Amino acid sequence: MSKPDTTDFINALPFARALGMQLEQIGAGEAQISMLWDARFIGDPATGVIHGGAVSALMDTCGGAAVMSYPGALTTATIDLRIDYMRAATPGQRITARAQCYHVTRRVAFVRATAHDEDSENPVATATGAFTFDRKEGSA
């Protein structure tokens, strides 16, 4: 994976910008995106834990970025996404998602993703999804 022009990618996606996402790595069907904890994203006021929906948004963006970085990709959209929440993300810590296209057909990209906070050994959530895959003309 190469060091990308990170700001352009996120700036093109208003909601990714609204959540303060940062693209850290992208290329060859893999991507890594992170976001900072923010009080506005809290889902459970008793604990300060970020809402699952914000983690979903991070995973979905990261999955889509991974698909777009696959050779020949033109556009993509999420067909379905399943998130398993393994544990609460620790309040105050950055959340980082990594996604990988593990299989691509003519029309569909299959993606796996994990998210973790500053404890990178224990995932906060894992995801699997199917994304549409539109190829540039002439690419295999």
Added chain:
Amino acid sequence: MKRPEPVQQVKHRRDTALTTLVNAVPYAGFLGIAFERHGDELTAVLPYDEKLIGNPVLPALHGGVIASFLEVAAIIELSWAMLWDELESGRLSPESMAENLPRLPKTIDFTVDYLRTGLPRDAYARARVNRSGRRYASVHVEAWQDNRARLFAQATGHFLMPQRNDG
């Protein structure tokens, strides 16, 4: 025979409790989600806003916005169903609820089915609790924009129920 409770009192109790519940979730406010209530039936409303866009070329709502909207709708519906009997029986008052916010269900897993592009306009969602036990619950959510019958997304989620102190 006991006289029925005055309608204003009933509405005030239910609306205050619902507002307290929704306002307790900052992320719902960040997205601009509101809830409309008819009796115990809730409809989640997501007013369109530019920041909710994911693909500016189409333009289309971000998949993460749609997932978030559906998950917020599911959790509020499940919490509302959990609190309804306590509120109606008077065991829980909206005032005591505001002072001591109830613990919310925790998402175990959530699967979103993206059926159509989310258009740059308001969206609505309704959740149905298919099964709610003491520990686990299964909730299905449907979301639409212009036509109730033309869903643009649906989701199913499983939730861990908070321990309630009522027995």
